Amino acid sequence: MSRNLTEILRAEEPQSPPTALDVLKDAVADHGELTDDDRRRAARLSGLPEAAVYGISSFYDDLLAPRGRRHVSVCTGTACWAADFGEHVGAVQDALGLSLGERSADHGISLGQTVCLGFCHTGAALREGDLVDAGPDVVRRVAAGSCREAPEPQGTSMLDEPVLLREGDWSGLRSALERDPAELLAAVKDANLRGRGGAGFPAGLKWEFAGRAEGDEKVIVVNADEGDPGSYIDKHLMERSPELLLEGMALAGYAVGASRGFVFVRSEYPRSMPILFEAAERARDAGNLGADIGGSGFDFDVEVKEGAGSYVVGEETALLNSLMGLRGTVTARPPFPAERGWHGKPTVVNNVETLCNVPFIAANGAEAYAALSPGATSGTKLVCLNERFASPGMHEVSFGTPIEVICNTIGGGLVDGHEIKALQIGGPLGGILPGTRLETPFDFDELAAEGCMVGHGSIVAFDERTDIRALATHLLEFGAHESCGKCFPCRIGLQRGLEMVRQDGPVDRARLEELLETLELGSLCAHGGGMPAPIRSLIAHFPDELGVA
Amino acid sequence: MAPEQPAAAQLEVFIDGEAVQVPKGSTVLEAARQAGSYVPTLCFDDRLEQFGACRVCMVGVEGGGPPIAACTTPCVEGMRIDTTDATARRVASNTVELVLSELPRPPAPHTELAGVARFFELGEPRWRGARHEPDEDQRHPYLVLQHEMCISCGRCIRACDEVQGAFALTATGRGFSANVTAGLDSGFRDSTCVSCGACADTCPTDAITEHLLLDLTSEIATNGEEGEGSR
Numbered sequence: 001m002s003r004n005l006t007e008i009l010r011a012e013e014p015q016s017p018p019t020a021l022d023v024l025k026d027a028v029a030d031h032g033e034l035t036d037d038d039r040r041r042a043a044r045l046s047g048l049p050e051a052a053v054y055g056i057s058s059f060y061d062d063l064l065a066p067r068g069r070r071h072v073s074v075c076t077g078t079a080c081w082a083a084d085f086g087e088h089v090g091a092v093q094d095a096l097g098l099s100l101g102e103r104s105a106d107h108g109i110s111l112g113q114t115v116c117l118g119f120c121h122t123g124a125a126l127r128e129g130d131l132v133d134a135g136p137d138v139v140r141r142v143a144a145g146s147c148r149e150a151p152e153p154q155g156t157s158m159l160d161e162p163v164l165l166r167e168g169d170w171s172g173l174r175s176a177l178e179r180d181p182a183e184l185l186a187a188v189k190d191a192n193l194r195g196r197g198g199a200g201f202p203a204g205l206k207w208e209f210a211g212r213a214e215g216d217e218k219v220i221v222v223n224a225d226e227g228d229p230g231s232y233i234d235k236h237l238m239e240r241s242p243e244l245l246l247e248g249m250a251l252a253g254y255a256v257g258a259s260r261g262f263v264f265v266r267s268e269y270p271r272s273m274p275i276l277f278e279a280a281e282r283a284r285d286a287g288n289l290g291a292d293i294g295g296s297g298f299d300f301d302v303e304v305k306e307g308a309g310s311y312v313v314g315e316e317t318a319l320l321n322s323l324m325g326l327r328g329t330v331t332a333r334p335p336f337p338a339e340r341g342w343h344g345k346p347t348v349v350n351n352v353e354t355l356c357n358v359p360f361i362a363a364n365g366a367e368a369y370a371a372l373s374p375g376a377t378s379g380t381k382l383v384c385l386n387e388r389f390a391s392p393g394m395h396e397v398s399f400g401t402p403i404e405v406i407c408n409t410i411g412g413g414l415v416d417g418h419e420i421k422a423l424q425i426g427g428p429l430g431g432i433l434p435g436t437r438l439e440t441p442f443d444f445d446e447l448a449a450e451g452c453m454v455g456h457g458s459i460v461a462f463d464e465r466t467d468i469r470a471l472a473t474h475l476l477e478f479g480a481h482e483s484c485g486k487c488f489p490c491r492i493g494l495q496r497g498l499e500m501v502r503q504d505g506p507v508d509r510a511r512l513e514e515l516l517e518t519l520e521l522g523s524l525c526a527h528g529g530g531m532p533a534p535i536r537s538l539i540a541h542f543p544d545e546l547g548v549a
Numbered sequence: 550m551a552p553e554q555p556a557a558a559q560l561e562v563f564i565d566g567e568a569v570q571v572p573k574g575s576t577v578l579e580a581a582r583q584a585g586s587y588v589p590t591l592c593f594d595d596r597l598e599q600f601g602a603c604r605v606c607m608v609g610v611e612g613g614g615p616p617i618a619a620c621t622t623p624c625v626e627g628m629r630i631d632t633t634d635a636t637a638r639r640v641a642s643n644t645v646e647l648v649l650s651e652l653p654r655p656p657a658p659h660t661e662l663a664g665v666a667r668f669f670e671l672g673e674p675r676w677r678g679a680r681h682e683p684d685e686d687q688r689h690p691y692l693v694l695q696h697e698m699c700i701s702c703g704r705c706i707r708a709c710d711e712v713q714g715a716f717a718l719t720a721t722g723r724g725f726s727a728n729v730t731a732g733l734d735s736g737f738r739d740s741t742c743v744s745c746g747a748c749a750d751t752c753p754t755d756a757i758t759e760h761l762l763l764d765l766t767s768e769i770a771t772n773g774e775e776g777e778g779s780r
Contacts, residue, residue, distance in 0.1 A: 040733075050733055055730075332599070480725060484724070485720070487603075487604055488700070489604055491727055493644075494724070495724070496650070522641075522644050
């Protein structure tokens with residue numbers, strides 16, 4: 001996709017849906033696979049060139065594998081891997097007699113893979129249609145055609161008054177609307193609210209950049225493409241506290257001067273979209289969204305859009321490309337989205353959890369928000385634990401809580417007397433903390449000192465049975481599969497890294513480290529730049545088991 | 550640092566110690582070229598919008614931070630750039646070696662990629678893994694697309710969109726399988742291609758070239774003649 005094409009799209013007021021991606025997704029839903037007629041139709045309806053539409057159709061997982069009348073996806077995410085080391089992936093292929101990406105001859109059934117369905121608390125997860133099943137015997141149930149809905153995780157707050165694990169009540173917005181938008185912006189800046197999607201960028205600064213940027217129309221985009229395997233925090237917030245998110249969006253809109261917002265939800269979360277639709281409808285009926293909210297003169301409304309299967313689309317420039325219906329590849333910054341984002345308009349891209357913090361700040365002020373945390377970082381953080389823990393689920397903690405407390409006091413240690421060999425914190429781009437360093441406080445700087453990160457807040461435990469070389473292979477398979485293919489280090493380097501650990505012999509340590517440096521310093525975005533972190537941790541803490549020499 | 554205040558629309562930056570005045574909005578690559586410092590590139594073509602994909606134009610910035618891509622980084626007043634920074638050069642060189650490792654055969658000596666590989670003194674790549682499978686599209690009377698030589702630099706696509714306005718080409722796939730194709734993967738003739746050859750002209754590997762030129766190329770290769778690899 002050339003920048004020129006993107007610019008043409010940006011220049012054209014895109015009020016008339018659908019995007020090419022919407023048309024292609026509908027075609028797959030309708031008849032299971034794409035034909036050239038579908039691509040021509042998508043080109044005609046979206047106004048994109050046919051070649052560009054072909055490029056889009058070859059990018060997204062959801063458009064690639066042909067679908068049968070029944071379509072089953074098996075989760076190949078890291079939490080499911082930690083549960084049974086990938087046994088379920090082989091078992092479902094055997095049970096259905098299909099390999100991944102294959103459809104039966106009579107088109108009755110097809111099998112695909114998906115990286116993380118967000119049921120990391122239950123163990124191996126599979127999806128059929130919009131139903132997600134998980135846990136023991138899931139493969140048998142899928143094979144028998146008797147899937148049942150998997151249980152949702154429990155959420156508990158360690159705070160007296162939860163900031164995040166609560167229903168939105170719109171009191172923050174009501175309070176903000178009585179004052180000048182500049183006061184809200186100042187409060188969010190003073191609260192030092194850092195982004196919860198991985199990078200930790202101060203949300204208030206992002207808002208300020210977008211607010212100051214040239215352009216009358218500004219846009220709020222929620223990054224709800226929580227692709228990090230092992231993380232189900234945003235899923236939980238969207239499905240349990242949808243109005244808290246919508247309130248956070250409206251507040252962002254008020255502070256920045258935007259009247260339009262989008263929630264970009266990943267397609268791997270089939271329950272999230274309908275819940276958000278309903279919540280938005282309720283909010284409109286109650287006068288919390290729409291025109292002239294609360295008689296304040298402030299207009300704000302939201303649209304919910306669904307992704308099509310790509311991890312890198314969680315990167316903000318790729319996400320905006322995908323939201324415009326293009327290939328979800330990364331664009332070099334500057335310009336930053338705050339300056340030129342969705343169709344060229346100044347755009348704030350915030351993660352779900354980030355925005356869910358805003359109603360508290362709006363209602364209670366920056367000081368109260370800072371006081372929530374004994375750690376260096378203000379506010380609270382949701383962490384989620386995988387199925388290996390005795391009490392897996394979602395927990396709201398203060399920054400600075402020792403990881404040992406999260407794992408053993410809150411999470412109850414591991415099931416069946418298993419021991420923590422290592423933890424991957426914050427997603428696939430996060431470093432790996434060995435079980436011997438659990439005293440580390442959960443906060444940005446302390447984790448960074450261990451080569452780890454807060455990231456998305458997921459904590460995936462690997463127990464003592466875990467083969468470190470197999471773990472490295474699992475991580476790099478994910479990395480190589482999800483590379484968007486734009487920048488050269490990531491496109492080729494992750495493939496080479498995978499080949500290095502997948503072969504049987506020892507891994508040339510010097511060569512691996514050279515490759516990791518190239519990925520880390522050379523890559524265009526955090527995908528190629530971040531994938532070295534967990535591999536470096538494995539080199540540092542488990543060199544013999546990794547087989548580096 | 551700057552002793553004299555430059556004119557409002559100008560910035561002063563230092564390239565390898567030499568002060569240069571550049572218009573505001575200039576990239577580090579533009580400043581380096583103005584200073585006469587060579588920065589290798591692969592996905593860059595000054596007729597096209599910068600793309601930032603190849604990461605071969607990495608340079609060092611004084612202050613100890615990580616290297617930056619010169620083609621997409623705007624100049625900042627007083628910035629000090631080291632185009633020969635050892636880390637930047639190592640990353641760029643390793644990246645070019647990765648690129649060579651995905652091709653089933655070395656690029657022809659006259660191509661831009663071959664020139665950049667010579668600049669980094671790269672021989673046979675150390676990587677032995679997967680390579681692109683030979684896949685040659687000869688459906689057009691004289692434009693040929695050798696998919697296996699494509700390095701996904703996006704220059705052909707941008708040339709088609711930005712120079713010719715034909716929009717006949719697209720990037721395809723993702724990750725290691727990323728490539729380029731015309732129309733609905735239907736060949737140049739069944740696309741909106743106008744056979745202008747802008748794609749072949751900009752291609753740094755001859756993945757898109759002309760049949761007749763292909764023949765000449767093999768002759769040049771056998772004669773061992775080398776072109777100037779860099780622009």
